[in-house]
Amino acid sequence: MQKLLRMTHQREVILDEIKKSTTHPTADELYERIKKKLPRISLATVYRNLEIMSESGLINKLEISGRQKRFDWDLEQHDHIYCVQCHRVDNIDLADKKDVTLPPEQNRGYMVSGCRVEFYGICPKCSNASIKKKKGERKKMACKSKCGSKELSEKQREVLEALAKCKDACGSKDIAAATSLEPKQVSCQITALKKKGLVESPVRCKYTITGDGKNALS
């Protein structure tokens, strides 16, 4: 009744791609890279195998801040630092990690099985970027105004222009990267543009500009 794993070609490629990476990739980052080698692979296969491989100890699934799980080929005990802005994750080596132990009177009756240390801050790339981005001193309330009006808001135009430059459908993350907007704002703008018929969504979470959209820009 023992469940034995087969090393399928898909699994091999996935494992290979993780081992090659230095960035603690997410499932969909891996999917994007793997698609180039196996164009017919399904995102579900990537998720499925990441789960299976981390359960059987071939790779490590990280518990880390942020919504998405990240994966690590390095099975040695080590800790991480992550960027609160772009969610990038890097390795760190804590010399005095063994000092971080829980005094027994503090353990609340838990059977302690481990400890994670996570530093956070702004990565070099983001701290450079933020210097030229600080114009405007944006109020936090994102995307309330103009969402319903007929004409394009500044942000909507920005998103639409970025979309016009893409050859194929792209996700809100790609657009966020191409503009100075945050993903949250981007998807909100896209919704508004979709309603106006200026963009459309060929598949879930991917968007393209429509003919009307191109006209609206000119």
Add this chain to the structure above:
Amino acid sequence: MQKLLRMTHQREVILDEIKKSTTHPTADELYERIKKKLPRISLATVYRNLEIMSESGLINKLEISGRQKRFDWDLEQHDHIYCVQCHRVDNIDLADKKDVTLPPEQNRGYMVSGCRVEFYGICPKCSNASIKKKKGERKKMACKSKCGSKELSEKQREVLEALAKCKDACGSKDIAAATSLEPKQVSCQITALKKKGLVESPVRCKYTITGDGKNALS
């Protein structure tokens, strides 16, 4: 143009409920408790205000393992331990926390703004429970077999019986707690039961047994 916060009744009740709690509740745990005082409050209001209040420093939003965000009224710097089985979170006090500093040559160019220490393990409640639960030594692969067949699988019967005992609609978490099954498996069983017409879902994510369901049990 300064955004000023109003202390509405809803906000007061939410804040009150957090301050009363010792368990680092999630948004929907709070919602469930608050509904008893304000039956007409919307889940969106709870989320909105938790976000607003944590942004303005009235409460703390925790970055912690697990899918759901948790909230803490305690604004003092402290760390947490969490149960990998039931996701309970408790406070801990680390005597030598200040020793955990990142050597400057290790910071990878980050502007470090903080550090989180998180212990994990099995909480007392779960380690007691697991003693009597170990019969069967369950293989992990959850819910492959029997999902489509006409008769009830052992797990389906278990879930259905738990549902029969509930007066009102309840979520998969409640059922997981009442049975020896994991939430993942529960929701899978429920889907199968729904397909057979033995349970129904009056609202999203809440389930009740149907007449047919009761008959199937006897």
Add this chain to the structure above:
DNA sequence: AAGTAGTTGATAATTATTACTGTGTCAAGC
């Protein structure tokens, strides 16, 4: 060769959270 258990791609479903919409409340300013 046949049977069986593992695997895949496609797609639907789930979960936690956030956005939108129309309506409501309230404190100035007239």
Add this chain to the structure above:
DNA sequence: GCTTGACACAGTAATAATTATCAACTACTT
């Protein structure tokens, strides 16, 4: 007292990441 405008609300739709289901396929074991 009436208007205005910002903040809030309930209800609901939409989003994003992940997980489940299913029919077809593939590799092993006998």
